[in-house]
Amino acid sequence: MNPLKFVYGLLEKVKSRGGLIFENTEITGKRYEQDHALFYTKEHREIRARYVIIAAGYEDSDFKTEKNATLASSYAVITKPVADFSGWYKRTLIWETARPYVYMRTTPDNRIIIGGMDKDTSYAETRDSKILASKDKLITAFNSLFPDIQAIPEYYLGAFYGGTHDGMPIISQNEAYPNCYMIMAYGDNGTVYNGVLAKIVEDQILTGASPDLNLYLQTRPLAAK
Numbered sequence: 769m770n771p772l773k774f775v776y777g778l779l780e781k782v783k784s785r786g787g788l789i790f791e792n793t794e795i796t797g798k799r800y801e802q803d804h805a806l807f808y809t810k811e812h813r814e815i816r817a818r819y820v821i822i823a824a825g826y827e828d829s830d831f832k833t834e835k836n837a838t839l840a841s842s843y844a845v846i847t848k849p850v851a852d853f854s855g856w857y858k859r860t861l862i863w864e865t866a867r868p869y870v871y872m873r874t875t876p877d878n879r880i881i882i883g884g885m886d887k888d889t890s891y892a893e894t895r896d897s898k899i900l901a902s903k904d905k906l907i908t909a910f911n912s913l914f915p916d917i918q919a920i921p922e923y924y925l926g927a928f929y930g931g932t933h934d935g936m937p938i939i940s941q942n943e944a945y946p947n948c949y950m951i952m953a954y955g956d957n958g959t960v961y962n963g964v965l966a967k968i969v970e971d972q973i974l975t976g977a978s979p980d981l982n983l984y985l986q987t988r989p990l991a992a993k
C-alpha cells in the first residue's frame with residue numbers, strides 16, 4: 769500500500785460526502801466550555817465542536833505524558849531503480865522478526881525500500897547523526913541476502929517511531945474534555961489499529977457506547993508484551 773495515496777483517497781471520500789478539509793491549520797490551544805470544545809489555531813481562529821477526535825500522531829501533546837507510550841528512531845533507504853531482481857522470489861516483501869530488524873520491499877517503479885535498524889533514542893539530533901551509518905548498515909544487510917542485486921541508495925531518512933509497552937494502541941480521554949477522543953495508534957500496525965479505533969470512536973459518538981472502548985482506554989491495566 770502507498771500510504772500517501774491511501775490518505776489522499778480517504779480525504780477524497782470525506783470531500784465527496786460533504787466534509788470540509790482545512791490543510792496547514794495548526795492547533796495551538798484548546799478549552800472546554802459547558803457542552804462544547806474550543807480549539808484555537810495558530811492564525812487565531814476558533815473551532816467549536818461538540819465531539820472532537822484528535823489524531824495528531826507522535827506530536828500529540830498527551831503522548832509525552834502517556835506512561836504506556838515509547839518513542840524510538842527508525843531508518844530507511846530508497847534505492848535507484850533496479851534493472852534485474854533475479855534471485856528475489858516474486859519480489860516478496862521481507863520483514864525480519866529479529867532485533868534489530870530489517871524490512872525490504874520493492875516499489876512499482878522498481879526501487880527497493882530497505883528499512884529498520886531502529887535505535888532507542890527520542891532525540892532528533894541523535895537520531896539524525898546516525899542516518900548515514902544506518903543507510904550503510906541497511907545496504908549491507910540487503911547485500912548479505914541478495915549479493916547479486918545492485919542496490920544503489922538514492923534517498924535515505926531517519927524518523928521517529930512510536931509504540932506502546934504492551935503493544936496495544938490507545939484511546940485517551942481526559943475528564944476535563946468530555947466528548948474528545950485522542951487516538952494514539954502507535955505500533956508496527958498503526959495504520960490497521962487506526963481502522964479499529966476509528967470504528968470504536970464512531971460507535972461511541974453515534975450510539976453513545978462501544979463495548980470495546982475499555983480494551984483500548986489509557987486507564988486499562990498494562991498487559992505484558
Ligand SMILES: Cc1cc2nc3c(=O)[nH]c(=O)nc-3n(C[C@H](O)[C@H](O)[C@H](O)COP(=O)(O)OP(=O)(O)OC[C@H]3O[C@@H](n4cnc5c(N)ncnc54)[C@H](O)[C@@H]3O)c2cc1C
Pocket residue numbers: 793794795796823824825826827828842927928929930951952953954955956957958959960961962
Ligand atoms: C518509519 C515508520 C514505518 C511505519 N510502518 C508502518 C507499517 O508498515 N504498517 C503500519 O500499519 N503502520 C506503520 N507505521 C505507523 C503508521 O505510520 C502510524 O501509526 C500512522 O501514520 C498513524 O496515523 P495518525 O493519523 O494517527 O497519525 P499521523 O499519520 O502521524 O498524522 C498526524 C497528523 O497530525 C498533524 N498534527 C500534529 N499536531 C498537530 C497540531 N497541533 N495541529 C494540527 N495538526 C497536527 C501532523 O502534522 C500529522 O499530519 C509506521 C510509522 C513509521 C514512522
